[in-house]
Structure formats: C-alpha cells, structure tokens
Amino acid sequence: QMEGEQAATTPQEGADEEGFEVLDVSDQNDPPLMLTVEPEWLAWSTVLQRQRQQLELPTEDMRVKITPDGGVTLHVLREGSGDLLKVKNCVTVKYLAFLVDKELTLFDKTPSHTFVVGDAEVILAWDNAFPQLRMGSKALIWSKPAYAYGALGAQPKIPPNSTILWEVEILAIANQPAVTTETPNFEARLAEAAKAKEAGNELFRNQATRKALTAYNKGLSYFDGVNEEELDPEQLQQMQELQLPLLLNAAACHLKSKTQQKAQELCRRALAIDPRCAKAHFRLAQAAIALGDYDRAQEHLLDAAKIEPGNRSIRLEAEAVAHKMREQDRVSPFKGIFTPERVCAPPVVLPPALEANRKILTIVELGLAEMIIRQGQSHLFEKWDPPGKSDELKHGFFEQVRHMDGTYPGGIAAYVTNARRLLCNAAEGSNPLAGFEAHVPAGEHLTAGTEAFTSFESAGIEEAARAAFVLVAGGLGERLGYSGIKAALTSESLTGACFLRQYARSILDLERITHADGIPFAIMTSDDTHVATQELLERNKYFGLRRSQVALVKQDLVPCLSDSFARLATEPTSTYILQAKPHGHGDVHALLYRSGTLDRWTRDGRRWVIFFQDTNPLFFRSLPAALGVSRARGFDVNSLAIPRRAREAIGGICRLVSPSAGEEVTVNVEYNQLDALLRASPGFETGDVANPATGFSPFPGNINTLIFRLQPYLGTLRATHGLTTELVNPKYKPLAPGTDPSAPREFATSARLECMMQDYPKSLKGDAAKRVGFTVLEPWLAFSPVKNRADAAVRMAAQGVPPACAASGEFAQYECNCRLLRFCGADVPDPVPEDRFVPGLTLNRWPAVVLSTAFAPTIAALKAKVKNLKMTARSTLVIEGDDVTIESLELDGALVVRAGHGAKVVISGLRVTNRGWRLVPCREAAEETRAAGKPHVLSEDEELRGFVLLRDETREITFYKEGATLTVTE
Secondary structure, three states: OOOOOOOOOOOOEEEOOOOOEEEOOOOOOOOOOOOOOOHHHHHHOHHHHHHHOOOOOOOHHHOEEOOOOOOEEEEEEEOOEOOOOOOOEEEEEEEEEEEOOOOOEEEEEEEEEEEEOOOOOOOHHHHHHHHHOOEOOEEEEEEOHHHOOOOOOEOOOEOOOOOEEEEEEEEEEEEOOOHHHHOOOHHHHHHHHHHHHHHHHHHHHOOOHHHHHHHHHHHHHOOOOOOHHHOOHHHHHHHHHHHHHHHHHHHHHHHHOOOHHHHHHHHHHHHHHOOOOHHHHHHHHHHHHHOOOHHHHHHHHHHHHHHOOOOHHHHHHHHHHHHHHHHOOOOOHHHOOOOHHHOOOOOOOOOHHHHOOHHHOOHHHHHHHHHHHHOOOHHHHOOOOOOOOOHHHHHHHHHHHHHHHHHOOOHHHHHHHHHHHHHHHHHOOOOOOOOOEEEOOOEEEOOOOOHHHHHHHHHHHHHHHHEEEEEEOOOEOHHHOOOOEHHHOEOOOOOOOEHHHHHHHHHHHHHHHHOOOOOOEEEEEOOOOHHHHHHHHHHOHHHHOOHHHEEEEEOOEEEOEEEOOOOEOEOOOOOOOEOEEEOOOOHHHHHHHHOOHHHHHHHOOOOEEEEEEOOOOOHHHHHHHHHHHHHHHOOOEEEEEEOOOOOOOOOEEEEEEEOOOOEEEEEEEOHHHHHHHHHOOOOOOOOOOOOOOOOOOOOOEEEEEEEEEHHHHHHHHHHHOOOOOEEOOOEEOOOOOOOOOOOOOEEEEEEOOEEOHHHHHHHOOHHHHHOEEEEEOOHHHHOOOOOOOHHHHHHHHHOOOOOOOHHHHHHHHHHHHHHHHHHOOOEOOOOEEEOOOOOOOOEEEOOEEEEOOOOOOOHHHHHHHEOOEEEOOOOEEEEEOOOEEEOOEEEEOEEEEEEOOOOEEEEOOEEEEOOOEEEEEHHHHHHHHHHOOOOOOOOHHHHHHOEEEEEOOOEEEEEOOOOOEEEEOO
8 A cells, every 4th residue: 555545445455554555366257348339439440440341450460560579569550740759758649449359349448548658657568659659640559468458457348368459549749848947956856746746645545546647657757857966865865765655656556557567667666766675576576466477476575575574465465376376286485484374285394403493583584495495405404503503694594595586587496497407408418509500690791981881880879879888797807917896907008097987988978979968877797896896986976977877787696506406505614605606797687677777778768778898998989880780780689790710719690590490599609619510500511610702700709799779678688587598517526436327416616507698689589589680890990808917918819819918908999099090091100019018929009099989989070070190100199079170280299189078179280299108118117217216116007018108298288168269280
C-alpha cells in the first residue's frame, strides 16, 4: 500500500498493516467482455471493416518489427506528417483494442486518450511503437503478451497470455512544458513535487488510478534536469526522499493497470536510489508474478525478505508463489524460509556441524543454507566451529552467500547448474562451435581519407550526440608494472593527461561539436579499482564532466569452483569465506541492465551504446567513421576491427552458420579455436591462412570495441536478464592411480565461470543475429593499446607482434596525428627509428603532435582548419580548442595553442623557431638535470616509458575570450 493510501479491499487485492499490497495469483478464466460497435466506429475502423468483408489483416511478414524478437509489430495505414514522435511529446490518440483470438474480439474503445511519450504511462508495446508514428498517423499495433498484459492478462477483459491488436490514430501532439520555467529553484521543485505526490495519493484513495499515475509522473518530472553535482548532501537527500515514494507509488499504479514492465522499470530506478528498499523488491516480485515469471518473483521476494525478514506481506506473497509452483510441480526455495510446513520435497538434512549452529542463525540464513545444500554444497559446513566460536564469521559467510545469490541472474542455484553443464561439456571435450561453419562476415573495410570514409565520418559525428560511452574493465596496472589503476596512467607526455582525463575531455569535445548536453559516460570497475577510480574522478572534479553524467558500475564476484562437480571453494585461510573472482568483462551487460543505466539512457533519448577499452587512446579517432557505418548499414551490433595476420594471437570475427539449425551469428572466435573451425568449414580447408591478394586473413581482428544500437540491446537484455554466454577453463590435478573415474576430480587451482563482452551476439537469434557487422580500420587510426611492461614488449616485437607498451602507445598517438595532418597537405617528415628508450625495442618516432578531439573530430573538419603547415622532425605541436585555424605555419621547435570554447585563434604567416622539447632516456635525463642543478625525480610513468620530456623552450598561444578572434602573425 502506498504512502497515505487507504485502498478498498476486494477478493482480488488487499493491503496488510505493513503497507505492502498483496496481489492474488489465482487463475482467472472469466470470459472477456464484449463491446457493441456504433456506426461511427465502424466507419473509422479498418479492422472492423475488414471483419465485415471477411478480408485478412496484414500478415506478420508484412509488418515492421519494432522489437528484435518480433514481440511488437506495426503496420502503418496512414503515414501522417511532420517529425516522428519524441520523448516528452504529449499525445492524444483514438483507439480500438482487440484480442487476437479466433473472433478478433473487441474489448476496449476510446475516442480520446492523452498520455506523455516516455513518461511511463502506457504499456511497453505503445512505448516501443509510438516513436515510429507522426501527427495524423493511423496504424495497427500488434503485441505479444510480454509487451502487453503478460501471462495472467487483466481479467475480466483480457485472458492470460493474450496477444493484442490496437488500431490507433494520432489526433494531437504537444510538447510537455519544461519544468524549469515553472520552478526556477530547487526549493520550489521540492514543494511542487510534494504537492503532486499528495494529489496522487488522494486520487489513488479514490481509485482514480490513471489520474494518480499522471500526478506521480508530474511529481517526478520536477526533478528532470536537476544537476545532482550542484546539490549539497542535504538537498540530495531531500530530493531522493521524495523521488522514492513517487517511483514506488507510480509502480503500484502500473501494477493495478496491468502494465508490469513499466512497474519494473520504476522499481529499478527506486533501487538505484536505495538498493535496500524492500518495497521496490516486493513490487518487482508482484510484476514478475503478473507476467507469470515465478522464478524471477522468488528472487525479488528473497531480496525483500533479507531486508525485512519479519514482514508478513512478503511471507504471504511467497506463500502464494509457492502455491502456484506446487501446481506446476516445481520446487520453491521459500519452503525453507517462509513455509516449512508446506514443503513438497524431502526436507533438507543439515550437516551435523551446521545443525549444531541452528539456534544462532536467522530464518533467512537457514533458508540460504538449505538452498546451497540442495545444490550439493554440504561440504562447506563440515569444519564449522560449535556455537559461541567464530559466530561473527558464520554470519559473514551467509552475508557473502546472500550477496552472490542476489547478483548472479538466477542466483547461486543457477550458477552451480550452469557450471556443472559447462564442466560436463569440457570433460567430454565438447566443441562449443560444433555444427557451425565459418563464413566471411558482412561489414565495411575503410581506408582513411577516401570518399566513403569521409561520408561515414560525417554521418557518425552527427550520431555521436545520441551516444552513451562505456569504459570497460578498467583494471589495475600490475601487468604493466604500474602500481595504480590503468585509467590513471599518463596517456601521452605532452599534455600529461591520464587515460581517463583524455577520454573525459574527448566526450566534452564531442558535446561542444555536436551541441549535445551531457553525453553519458559509464565506467565499469571492480573491487580492486572502484575506490581508486572514484577518487581519481573526484580529485580532478570529474575532468570537467558533470557528476550526474558519470556512472560507475562495479563488477561483481562469482564463487570459485574446487572440482568437476562444481563444489564451491573456500579460502585456504578460512572455512567461512568463499573464494571469489571477477566474472569477466562480459558482466558489463548485466551491470548496465540491473543498475537501470540503460533504462535511464533510453528515457534520455540515447540511440547508441559504445564500449571501449581502458588504454586505447586512438579509439576516439576511429569512432565517427565506425558510428557512421552503424547508421548507414543498419547494424545493431558493430565490432571495430583491424586487419588480422593469419595465425595472429587475436580473435577473428566470423559469420557462423549452422546448416542444420538454420541459424547464423556474427561473433568473435578466439584465435586458438579459429584454425580448427576453418579446417572444418567448406572453402577454408587449409585453415587460418592469409588471402594472397591482401596478405591478411579474411577474418578481421577483434579489438573489443563495440557499437550497439540501444533499443534492441535493451530488449535482448530484458530477455536474458543481462547474462551472456559463459565459459569455464578448469586445470585439473594429476589423476592418482586407482582413482574412481566417477568421483569429483579436483582442480589444481580454483576455476570459475567467465563471460566476455564480445560474446553478446551469441544471445541473438533470427533476424536480430543478421544485423551484426564489423568495421575494419587501419591500425594507426584505431588500435594501439597499452598493456605490456617493457620486457614483455621486447619479446612481443621479436615475434612480429605489436609491443603494446607505454612508449609504443604514446608514439602511436603522434603517428596518428601526423598522418591526419598529411591529409591536409601538411609537410610532415617521415618517422625515424628510435631505440634509446626501451632496450631491445625499436619504435618509429614521428614528430610529437597532439590534437584535441575538438580540433580534429574528423578528417574533413581538420582539412578545413589546416591550410599550410610545415614542421621539422624535432618539432612538437599541441593544439587544444575547437576553433583554431592554421592559415600558414612553419614550425621548428615547440608550439602550444589553446583556445577556449567560443574563442577563435587564427595562425597566419607564423614562423616558430626555438629549442623546443626533447624526449630523453631516463638515465640521461637524470644526469643532465642533476648537472644543471635541477635534479629531476623520475615518476613511475616515466620509468614505464623509458624517457622524460624536457621542455627547453616553448612558444605558447593561449586565448579564452569568448566571441573574440585572435590573429597571430609573424
């Protein structure tokens, strides 16, 4: 029950004293209501007219798929005029609603209904379909149950599992008024939101559910556009204390209106504010029950029970779910927690050591114990101490179990089940690619500077305004020999920017170029990196980004496995701590989904989600062209790639086709699986060999940079709950002579299930799997990661593999910028070999040039700004600013140009000659500065690179006067 609510009790729904509405899950099979049809409706309705004439409606293959799974389809009867509908448009529609049954039964007719697009007022099918319509459009919208009224329907009108057909006409469109014009300050917003909440409560008490929902949505809208970064802690708390009941009350309205997906979305937003909100978990369970998803309902009710173990409403709802599952001959995990007297399976026998501790455990802890014992994990309790000893550690054990059970889709039971299946496959030597043939995938091979490349760049830079960025797997720098997080490592020495600053500034530059507001940036962290990443952002004031546009999503740990029976492992030092490791960077999909981040981006009108790695600074140079390819080719998934040499230790992107199943998917295949797959595929019997015409493999090299179209991506994650394909890589102990082969086989080191970000396309089926492609770009423009320490880089280079160290990563940026300048006709000298910085490693050293994303977002933009430039090999050039023009420049030394946003700098007829900047090997730099009486203390970053930047002399041009022009001449 909602705050301030006194709802009437009926046989279908009631409220208990705890304030939680309890919905009945009994079957409701009443016949649907029949409506009479007036002549004016018959004259208006195409469906009714075709019924009268016994004519068929458009078949499924004639309709437009709105959702990837075909759950919502559309057939436009009249196109209408003007722009497509947008979020926040207030729309008035006329509609008829039919059950798609043998008779095509009419069950609802409304001559005028008004709602706000994207404001959580209508069911999911309408939210998906209406943005494809215009003013005056008339259309037919079909929806399968998952996007309409779910497995239970909405009796008495709508039976369970009903497919619905709407005939709609858009009568009027208006933009919602901006809240900021009505409420100019934060206090006014709070006051108006509070009034809206009270108004909604009063309407709800009077059973005016639809009007109550409108009031709650209005209350929430008062916080649209509020910059949390500008709020002090007290104001933030005040806002969230109002948002929480508004979200939960709006969710209750949607539950009553049978629009369960909207209720789920609002509850996820509530949990983003307060992860321990039992009512949000409870409402999520109610929505899952209404959709017939009792497994998901169990998970949410268990989460609610862990927060409020004594809550009667949660127990009653759990009993109802258990009853429903008994009818389906299924086992409910709530038997051990809520209703031990009603079990329909043999009771769990606790191991003696655990039975001895029964009295110190809570009912939730006992329920968790029974759950993991049912999964064959009794061994975890064999060495437990008697009560009174290590009791706090025992409670800590169950808290760890509770957390892991709540973060893995389906809980620990699903994790163990998946682990046993994968371990069994591994033991049998099952090939995960068996039955598939490799084909060359569809995609674009781009060459910088060509007409096609320029066209794609132009399209992509427009789309960047609608993108959201995700930095994946920002890890520790141990492999590099760096003590901090990799995102804090210096990207290049000229500006001294770390990788995270470089990425943040590039996003800000894209905002200015595209006139976008607050392009979102999510960063995936782990237990090892979360605090350090947060501190780096806060210490640097988010590098100019607003705090509200940055989201940190922390990767969860999964339990480790000790043997082939998927028994969970404990730490060697404590029987009360489960061993746990990261699930892999594929977790990013589940994190973005569960945190509500993708829902929020959808509401904000984002169109693309772009994933990139933590130490590849060239990414933003290649982004516009690749994003343009996604738009032009209609890709839902676009993998950025580089030309791949045959047998190179980098995954290859393949189109996998299963002739027997009639399925196909374009996905990365790991290099150690690729050769065997090709030999088993027609036309590639020689395996992983180069194409003689190109010298490269026909299968592009995966660089783990991906562009997803947001709407189908979110739709897929809703179906999979964020879980992607998993793998396990066990390493067994040697088998002792005489060992029973059926006994569990121990691992030499603990294993765990892993998932990879790039395996997401394996979740796609049918037509969705065909909208997956790739964009191949030249390595100098797209890929030069920093992941190896110097000694490893030397070994890699000796094998003909890119060294991927800090020095090579910095020099790759200089090369990229110099090549871009050459497209403008600039006179840039060729690189020279450099072997002084990393012993045993020779790198090509170009003039040191750094160009900001704002200055050079595309090659076409750069050509418009650089007219005549000549520089020497020892020169250094840094340009930051979106409105800098080089009419004529000769450079022999160091020049830094910085222009503020809105300030214009024109360089015309300028000649710069000075001592410049030098990259000096670390030991020489230390000796030189000590001899000069200014000893330089080497930083960790400099030691990794093998050189120090010494600034001998600089010409610096800095201009920040907005709206003014500075012309610099000789």
